[in-house]
Amino acid sequence: MAEERSRRVFLSTSAALSAATLSSTALSSTALSSTALSSTAATEELDERGPGERLSPQRPDAELRAILREIDEHRIEATVRRLAAFGTRHTLSSQTDPVRGIGAARDWIFAELAKSAERSGGRMKVESQSYLQQPAPPRIPVATTITNVVATLRGSTTPERVYVVSGHYDSRCSDPLDATKDAPGADDDASGVAVAMELARVFATRRPAATIVFAAVAGEEQGLFGARHMATLYKSAGTNVQAMFSNDIVGSSRADDGTRDPRTIRLFAEGVPTSETPAQADIRRAVGGENDSPSRQLARFVRSVAENDATGMAVRVIHRRDRYLRGGDHIPFLEQGYPAARFTEPHEDYAHQHQDVRVENGRRFGDLPEFCDFPFIARVARVNAATMWSLATAPGTPEDVRIRTNRLTNDTDLVWRPGTDPDLAGYEVVWRETTASDWTHAIKVGDTTEAKVDLSKDNVFFGVRAVGKNGRRGPVAFPTPLS
Numbered sequence: 195m196a197e198e199r200s201r202r203v204f205l206s207t208s209a210a211l212s213a214a215t216l217s218s219t220a221l222s223s224t225a226l227s228s229t230a231l232s233s234t235a236a237t238e239e240l241d242e243r244g245p246g247e248r249l250s251p252q253r254p255d256a257e258l259r260a261i262l263r264e265i266d267e268h269r270i271e272a273t274v275r276r277l278a279a280f281g282t283r284h285t286l287s288s289q290t291d292p293v294r295g296i297g298a299a300r301d302w303i304f305a306e307l308a309k310s311a312e313r314s315g316g317r318m319k320v321e322s323q324s325y326l327q328q329p330a331p332p333r334i335p336v337a338t339t340i341t342n343v344v345a346t347l348r349g350s351t352t353p354e355r356v357y358v359v360s361g362h363y364d365s366r367c368s369d370p371l372d373a374t375k376d377a378p379g380a381d382d383d384a385s386g387v388a389v390a391m392e393l394a395r396v397f398a399t400r401r402p403a404a405t406i407v408f409a410a411v412a413g414e415e416q417g418l419f420g421a422r423h424m425a426t427l428y429k430s431a432g433t434n435v436q437a438m439f440s441n442d443i444v445g446s447s448r449a450d451d452g453t454r455d456p457r458t459i460r461l462f463a464e465g466v467p468t469s470e471t472p473a474q475a476d477i478r479r480a481v482g483g484e485n486d487s488p489s490r491q492l493a494r495f496v497r498s499v500a501e502n503d504a505t506g507m508a509v510r511v512i513h514r515r516d517r518y519l520r521g522g523d524h525i526p527f528l529e530q531g532y533p534a535a536r537f538t539e540p541h542e543d544y545a546h547q548h549q550d551v552r553v554e555n556g557r558r559f560g561d562l563p564e565f566c567d568f569p570f571i572a573r574v575a576r577v578n579a580a581t582m583w584s585l586a587t588a589p590g591t592p593e594d595v596r597i598r599t600n601r602l603t604n605d606t607d608l609v610w611r612p613g614t615d616p617d618l619a620g621y622e623v624v625w626r627e628t629t630a631s632d633w634t635h636a637i638k639v640g641d642t643t644e645a646k647v648d649l650s651k652d653n654v655f656f657g658v659r660a661v662g663k664n665g666r667r668g669p670v671a672f673p674t675p676l677s
């Protein structure tokens with residue numbers, strides 16, 4: 195009987211899955227909830243077999259909706275056009291010319307962020323984070339000062355918890371070492387800088403619980419130098435960076451064949467952590483979890499808070515660290531063990547990236563503002579704003595979450611370290627089938643540091659997340675074995 199029942203469950207689940215796969219493929223360009231649809235259908239029957247409530251997205255609250263409405267596509271457009279008008283922002287270009295080059299761009303970004311900080315009541319500080327990069331052939335042939343411009347909005351209750359959003363303000367043309375030719379870098383990456391700067395402006399007057407950092411970094415095109423410097427500084431200071439997002443090439447939704455997908459943003463999130471040690475890899479081989487890195491939990495969190503009517507966007511999570519042959523500023527953060535991911539437009543047009551501005555056989559090349567879609571960038575900014583606000587107003591990610599494995603049982607014991615957020619209300623244990631891509635169920639366990647679940651740890655994946663007094667849920671932490 196039991197065997198028959200589980201066979202029935204298995205069969206109906208498979209049928210539901212393939213039906214959902216078909217319908218989500220048919221809807222993929224328009225449906226915001228195609229994955230939600232398939233996971234709902236797939237778990238309908240599984241529900242009977244496990245405890246807890248079905249997980250649902252976290253809806254934006256009134257303050258977040260107000261933030262999203264304040265994001266201004268005209269300001270974003272003005273920022274992209276202003277940055278492009280510096281001619282080139284190549285890392286090796288002039289740092290002293292007041293009109294043209296990376297130095298002029300750096301000073302303008304600093305002044306704009308300082309204007310935002312003026313409205314923060316002293317809670318936002320802007321700094322030039324400079325260091326001298328020694329020659330690093332081939333792309334840094336001579337010692338070069340690299341400067342990140344960084345605005346830090348101090349958290350009101352847990353300032354030691356930090357979330358970072360960035361774009362890179364350096365640019366390049368066809369030759370990666372040419373520091374004089376025009377390199378407008380509108381899409382790559384004035385668009386990402388415009389996102390970070392617009393968030394700084396809108397968030398400056400508000401009071402998130404945790405600290406948010408809005409960064410315009412340099413040296414990306416020469417080898418991720420600015421972001422690496424920043425991540426290293428955080429690491430050596432022992433800073434608790436719980437999430438970092440790079441926005442790089444978020445300026446257009448149009449592919450080179452003309453395909454448009456203006457309501458989708460890609461989010462690249464790695465599986466096996468870049469910083470994983472051989473000992474950690476041994477554990478992962480033994481118990482699974484290659485789809486459960488901190489960055490993957492972050493990607494799931496982004497979908498749950500930022501894919502809705504208020505952002506008007508679908509987040510297409512890509513299960514890899516970055517695109518083929520490419521890298522970005524999230525990677526140095528991953529190298530330091532910080533959870534990080536990269537937002538990038540849904541399609542790319544390589545005629546508009548890393549190209550000298552020119553016309554060839556009637557075709558225009560170059561990374562010009564006219565190829566940008568400013569309402570699209572504003573929607574990307576809303577996805578980022580929903581993410582950063584939700585992270586910084588929810589409790590942090592639980593720490594030291596462990597699954598007891600000292601005896602063979604058919605249930606599951608989880609333990610974790612107590613959180614210190616003053617607004618913490620309690621915890622939830624989440625779980626899903628090992629083959630499901632996102633968490634499907636949440637079990638409320640209250641303000642405790644351990645939970646026993648009547649479900650075998652051998653058959654499903656578990657996680658733990660914190661719940662704030664305001665009802666907001668933080669990102670999930672995936673347990674490691676405790677024997």
Ligand SMILES: [Zn+2]
Binds near residue numbers: 383443
């Ligand atoms: Zn870039």
